[in-house]
Amino acid sequence: MTDRMSFALVGFGWRAEAFWRLSTRLPDVTCVGAVVRTPRELPVPGFDSLAACLDSVRPDFVVTALPRAVNPDIVTEAVARGVPVLTETPPAPDLAGLRRLWDAVGGSGLVQVAEQYLLMPAHAARLAAVRSGIIGTPTQVQVSSTHQYHAVSLIRGLLGAGHAPASVRATRTTAPLLDPQTRSGWTDDPVPKPATTTIATLDFGDGRSGLYDFTDNQSRNQLRFRRILVRGTHGELRDDEVVHLAAARTIVRSPLVRRQTGYDLDLDGFDTGAVTLGSEVLYRNPYPGLRWNDDEIATATLLQAMAAWVRGAGPAPYPLADGAQDHLIALAVEHAADVDRTVGTTTEAWTTV
Structure with missing residues (x-):
């Protein structure tokens, strides 16, 4: 081979x-x-x-x-x-x-x-920061960014929840919202349309929980901020900033800094460099010079990880058991919102592997 x-x-x-x-x-x-x-x-x-x-x-x-x-x-x-x-x-x-x-x-x-979200540069850097222990043991993850199984993947991954069963509560509300962009491009539609927001809480037990918050088309609607929060025993990560107890009586706030080349007199060309926390490099773009966006970087990383795994040169990129668990919980969110009561996920065959 x-x-x-x-x-x-x-x-x-x-x-x-x-x-x-x-x-x-x-x-x-x-x-x-x-x-x-x-x-x-x-x-x-x-x-x-x-x-x-x-x-x-x-x-x-x-x-x-x-x-x-x-x-x-x-x-x-x-x-x-x-x-x-x-x-x-x-x-x-x-x-x-x-x-x-x-x-x-x-x-x-x-x-x-092909679950790529934790491979995106910003999310990969956040995951590295959390796994470094800087905020202690993660206890809660809040995601308002992407939909269903993608958001669940972020919650489970950052929380380290594995295949633990979840108790899910969810509600939906509808309110007017402009929808300026879709996958096809700009809509040029000046009229707000009804948009549904689903908010759910996920209880994984042992003090671990998640909050899911998604509005229709939020993945592409730039009129809604993407928000992510990881709470831990010794601090928390909010979007691109960490607060933690660095020493006795010493609380420190530190930014995650992304080096993006091509601005002002940086003549290297527009590209993603690295994401750092202080002097620590949390993430480095494996494709310098190709000038890919974050989703392209993540998808290429996933494709190469799959190839490496198939030839026996790397770990499994995202096993079926994890993808099934993501969708299991995403389905529970929708069901809980439909029936307006708490829904618990069951132990499935893939949760025991």
Whole structure:
């Protein structure tokens, strides 16, 4: 096996195209084909079925970027052929689907989930700060930034909650809000439209909790701040600042500083450098000179981590058990808001691995 790994895409929409585009700039991974329902011009060979793709180009792994309703069948088919899978989020549409998928492929050890949020530079730096122990043991994480399973991934990861069951309470409110941008670009719509905000509390036991706060389209609506708070036994992290007890009777506030090149007379070009806390480097951009945005950096990191794992040179990037747990809790948030009562997540087969 060579150091350069190959993968095939299943689907070629917005997300799949990003995996292909980023792979063209990476030295150790290449996209060798794509499975699409409708024949069309692609930058890689196209196939009308997964079987045809696997038989023809024999990729080292596949990346699925499909609607959640059809994704489990493709993941199961790939695993049946012994091919590792990086599946987009969420891996299945609902709890029953998660259970069926786990029953079919959970024991294979071949499935990873494309959950990239903790790999984004700012979040990766925050995670490094928390794990350094500067705020002691984390006890609560509050996230108002992204939706459902992505937010749950941030909460679980920063809290270190693992697969602990959660007791969930949630409410929804609706209020007018401008929606200036979507995935398609600027809307140029000057009229506020009803937007729903879901707020939920997650109790993981042992003094650990999370707060989920998301408004429709908040991921792209720049009229809403992104907020993140990690509370610990010895201090807390708020967005890009840490307060902690540095010594007896000495409380210190320290910023997380991101070096972004290309401003003013910095002629190195626009790029992300590193994120530091005092003299400690929490995060360093692994792709200097490529000038990628944070999501691109995270996605490329995930793709390379998948390739390294497949060739036995690195840890599992984000196992199916974690992706399933994220979605399990996200589903509980929506259900708790629907029924207006506390909902508890159950112990599932993947929570015992």
